[in-house]
Amino acid sequence: MRKWERRMKILITDSEGTVGQVVKKALLEHELILIDKKLGIDILKDDLSGYFKGANLAIHLAANPQPYIDFEKAEENVLMMWNVLNASVSGEVKRIIFSSSIHVYDFDNLYREGKKITKDTPLKPNVKEWKDGTGRGMYSISKIMCENLLKNYSEGFGIKYLNLRLGGVSSEDKPYTNYPFDFSTWLSHEDLIEIVKRAINFEENADIVCVSDNSEKFIDLSHLEKVLGYLPKSNSEDYM
Numbered sequence: 001m002r003k004w005e006r007r008m009k010i011l012i013t014d015s016e017g018t019v020g021q022v023v024k025k026a027l028l029e030h031e032l033i034l035i036d037k038k039l040g041i042d043i044l045k046d047d048l049s050g051y052f053k054g055a056n057l058a059i060h061l062a063a064n065p066q067p068y069i070d071f072e073k074a075e076e077n078v079l080m081m082w083n084v085l086n087a088s089v090s091g092e093v094k095r096i097i098f099s100s101s102i103h104v105y106d107f108d109n110l111y112r113e114g115k116k117i118t119k120d121t122p123l124k125p126n127v128k129e130w131k132d133g134t135g136r137g138m139y140s141i142s143k144i145m146c147e148n149l150l151k152n153y154s155e156g157f158g159i160k161y162l163n164l165r166l167g168g169v170s171s172e173d174k175p176y177t178n179y180p181f182d183f184s185t186w187l188s189h190e191d192l193i194e195i196v197k198r199a200i201n202f203e204e205n206a207d208i209v210c211v212s213d214n215s216e217k218f219i220d221l222s223h224l225e226k227v228l229g230y231l232p233k234s235n236s237e238d239y240m
Helices: 018-026 071-091 107-112 138-157 189-199 222-228
Strands: 009-013 031-035 057-060 095-101 160-166 206-210
Touching: 009 018, 018 189, 057 071, 071 095, 071 138, 095 138, 138 160, 160 189, 189 206, 189 222, 206 222
Parallel strands: 009 031, 009 057, 057 095, 095 160, 160 206
Antiparallel strands: none
């Protein structure tokens, strides 16, 4: 059996959420351990160590969604990551795929300035005040903190990490239409599934921005193609 065909035991947090439902479609051939509040498991309150024992890989998707969260919800995002990391250490899980976000970049300003996001774009909180007047960049800051925490655990405990900085994934599999950049940051279900299929066999450390091959080239996809060997297929232009 070739390496990429081996059946793995994969743990998924927020397995019943929008992204989780798509990710599960990529992993039908594997044994899945599903963690979600809807399944009676609370990452913030429950002892997770038993779930992680024996897993080959953890995919951490759980988070309070962007962009309308306050400090308390942002703090919960970091605590969820902390709990997942501690459970990974106790359960001897050596690889984690983290559902990060393009919100680790100041992409509001980058987009308005006509600058492309590449693998060398520095992380910077996206603190533009959203139109409903709630917190300034709390989601963005929490995602940056989660990535840093993951990297610290990697250095301390030898955990391999893959930060997938996802664009906009909608339950309807269509681009959002709330902001000018929505069509350039869309990620289709088809592309997300293929990215996950390849990601589960990637055993090094990496940070990758993941969006579809949208006509407005705001995101440089060359790093995604180089690391995972996949160039996305979908284009948000089909929905304009």
